[in-house]
Amino acid sequence: xxxxxxxxxxxxxxxxxxxxxAEAAAVQGRFWDMHDRLFENQRSLSDANLHEHAAALxxxxxxxxxxxxxxxxxxxxxxDLRSGALGGIPSTPRxxxxxxxxxxxxxxxxxRRVIExxx
Numbered sequence: 773x774x775x776x777x778x779x780x781x782x783x784x785x786x787x788x789x790x791x792x793x794a795e796a797a798a799v800q801g802r803f804w805d806m807h808d809r810l811f812e813n814q815r816s817l818s819d820a821n822l823h824e825h826a827a828a829l830x831x832x833x834x835x836x837x838x839x840x841x842x843x844x845x846x847x848x849x850x851x852d853l854r855s856g857a858l859g860g861i862p863s864t865p866r867x868x869x870x871x872x873x874x875x876x877x878x879x880x881x882x883x884r885r886v887i888e889x890x891x
Contacts, residue, residue, distance in 0.1 A: 793822060795845035800831050 797806030809825050810817070816825075826836040839845065856862070860873070867874040867883065870890040878886065 792840065792843075792845040792849045793825075795848055796836050796839040797826070797829065797831060799839065800835070802829050802831060805829050806831075 793810060794803050794807045797803055806825065806829060809829065813821070813825065822840070823833060823837065826833045856864075865877050867878065867886075869883075869886050872886075872890070874886060
């Protein structure tokens with residue numbers, strides 16, 4: 773199973789979307805930590821919040837902020853978005869269970885039912 777965190781292309785393109793934030797953290801060895809933190813704090817993605825998330829993970833915040841400001845990871849994220857759209861994933865979140873795409877953000881019981889039905 774894979775989960776793709778929410779992306780709002782109309783708003784997030786400036787900073788490279790949440791994927792760009794995780795990519796900036798990846799440079800410092802904390803991709804999955806940032807990924808998880810953004811997923812858990814989807815309503816806390818203002819510039820100030822992003823700075824706080826980076827600091828809470830112990831990142832070099834100046835480097836993190838500079839990479840976001842300069843759009844260092846934007847091309848990579850845009851390519852991922854294009855690839856997803858070509859693969860039938862025009863937006864997020866999406867969940868894949870045994871190759872089947874499930875839309876939205878299912879509750880834990882809903883997700884358990886889907887998984888149990890597949891296995």
